[in-house]
């Protein structure tokens with residue numbers, strides 16, 4: 001058997017079209033243009049590419065994009081002053097501070113400074129708590145994208161055995177909460193799990209989010225399972241030439257695709273969905289801030 005390869009790029013385009021539709025409605029019926037502010041501290045080239053791509057995608061869906069680039073040595077107080085201004089700015093509905101930040105800054109304190117209703121990364125303690133207690137949270141973008149893709153691919157998820165590998169606050173924990181909310185039986189596995197292979201073999205749904213290149217081999221996968229690979233790892237690719245690299249996931253794609261029913265590739269899988277869901281969360285934040293109905297098809 002060879003798995004159906006899930007096209008994250010195509011599904012991301014569908015989500016972005018939905019976002020654009022809601023943006024048009026907000027403009028036409030309410031005179032509101034959703035706005036996303038992205039803050040980048042320092043000059044990491046990879047982060048600069050991500051931030052630029054986010055800005056382009058934001059403008060393409062009809063929203064306003066506000067980019068703030070600060071020098072690497074920006075004092076904490078200056079960054080907080082900017083966040084405070086963005087919190088108070090009625091044109092800004094979503095705020096994202098690109099991670100990682102330079103070592104003298106604390107990601108936890110930065111997230112805590114962002115107004116929870118504008119926390120489109122869904123990283124704040126308030127959002128995590130709302131999600132865990134089944135209330136209207138802002139779900140973090142990557143898990144939200146994975147959930148939308150799973151629903152699109154499998155339909156109703158009720159009763160399915162889901163194994164999430166990885167327990168990060170950004171992906172593993174919120175992913176488990178979202179799957180639980182859709183009535184899956186959820187296991188959170190991680191580096192200390194006793195028999196990871198056996199645990200993964202039980203799963204109808206595998207979400208790999210550990211950050212270790214190709215660590216999940218095909219013989220861990222139950223035949224026909226749906227495999228969502230969140231990993232983005234850069235490894236040497238001598239076949240492409242000296243010093244070249246390529247992107248791989250946390251799943252060994254070549255062996256897993258022989259067993260799985262569905263599988264996401266890397267690149268072109270979960271990555272594009274993350275950006276589409278950032279835009280979706282910005283529209284959701286905008287609707288909530290203005291007391292309007294939840295945007296259909298964009299929330300968990």
Ligand SMILES: Nc1nc(=O)c2c([nH]1)NC[C@@H]1CN(c3ccc(C(=O)N[C@@H](CCC(=O)O)C(=O)O)cc3)C=[N+]21
Nearest residue numbers: 096097098099100121232267268269270271272274275
């Ligand atoms: N506050 C914050 N929120 C984030 O969500 C956040 C962040 N900081 N810091 C960095 C990571 C990384 N991230 C990615 C998003 C999309 C792709 C993506 O679209 N990747 C393409 C490939 C891109 C390539 O070729 O390099 C793909 O998988 O097809 C990758 C990585 C969001 N992050």
